[in-house]
Amino acid sequence: MNTYKLTLQYKGTHYLGFQVQSEGKTIQGELNRALKTLSNGAEIKSIGSGRTDSGVHALGQVVRIEIPVAIPVESLARAINTHLPLDIRVTEAFSCSEHFHPIFSAKSKEYNYLFSTRPILSPFAQELVTTFPYDLDIAAMKQGAKYFIGKHDFINYQCTGTDVETTVREIFDCEIIHCNSNGHLSEIVEGYYLLRIVGNGFLKQMVRLIMGALWSLGRGKITQQDLINSLSLPQKSRLGATAPPQGLYLKEVHY
């Protein structure tokens, strides 16, 4: 078997998430189908760095594949792309050791969440950015984001009913950045905000729940102290909504 490390970009809008399922269109399902075609129908194997939910995008998902045919790495990305839909692209391909594991070898992951406070979101940005049309105290949100940095029990920031060994995760960086677009793009996606979060691992829907809590803070519905408490004590109720998937991007996986 030939083992390769791929970097994938995808627009998750029309997929049920990364991980292959028995029914429905998934990113991994499309990738497996492309690889099988390239391998003349022989058995192939793919492992991603983690699931992404339905509608969530990726700028740098990492996948290890095993295929029976040897394809020069220089032409592997192009060869796979030929058999993939246009909203999934392999951007890089490298040969890798069979000991490389996309999940267990990862040191950290970065997620980005894009949101705009404009009441009218451009038709071109609908699937790429979430609109949250409220008057937000961005300075308070910037302060609030800092509390997430460090090792915490994120039991209040996971999808209920998830089965994990521990809900403790370490966050290395968490910040709110104001971005300006330029040129033609400034009309496609005007000024927007980005939640940038880097950690050693993330629970299911954790980033979207952190985004939701920060929105509540920005609207004055919760205090900085509520946020601090949520990282040390189990809460009876959520601090905010689960932010919708279309603003979320798996940005990069670091090894």
Added chain:
Amino acid sequence: MNTYKLTLQYKGTHYLGFQVQSEGKTIQGELNRALKTLSNGAEIKSIGSGRTDSGVHALGQVVRIEIPVAIPVESLARAINTHLPLDIRVTEAFSCSEHFHPIFSAKSKEYNYLFSTRPILSPFAQELVTTFPYDLDIAAMKQGAKYFIGKHDFINYQCTGTDVETTVREIFDCEIIHCNSNGHLSEIVEGYYLLRIVGNGFLKQMVRLIMGALWSLGRGKITQQDLINSLSLPQKSRLGATAPPQGLYLKEVHY
């Protein structure tokens, strides 16, 4: 009747063009449906500044509407947007005279055509930018763009079989601009080129044929002289392909 001037943005990907047709989804069809709902089913009327083809986008289409109900202009855009799909947005609404005509009152129109020479186009840019993955002589294209400026017979730059009174049009500005994206967007749409063209009117598919001719020039398949000839003599064959619709935007209509 109450007469208003609307500015519309739309992503044309899932529509058969602006103009209402007996069958199939169109921008005007969706707008008329929204206006009819707002008018409790009464007769309404809409006139756009011009057709845009299937898959072509708009950043500033102008539409005059006549509706039997009087809605304060401050809330008109929001009211219409409530009844429109998310890939069509009214961005501005003004009261206007019944003598204002979106086509005949227009002094000039600006179109933009976005293209990238990257072999792998980001999944997020597929519907917004056209990829033309060739080594292009951009300097030659910049020079070539200038020949279109002025009053010319554009008989070689129209869709065959179109019935128009004259094929003479005046172009006020025509240039190729290199754009860089920044921030998060730089990964969604990396460096790209923009053909910016302003004129007093455009024949059917004229901008896409000009784009195609400039691509031919950039690849060295035609010369500057071929381009000059095409603006004074009828040609036996096209100078290039008809560029695909997904890179084209009706940018603005000037009155």
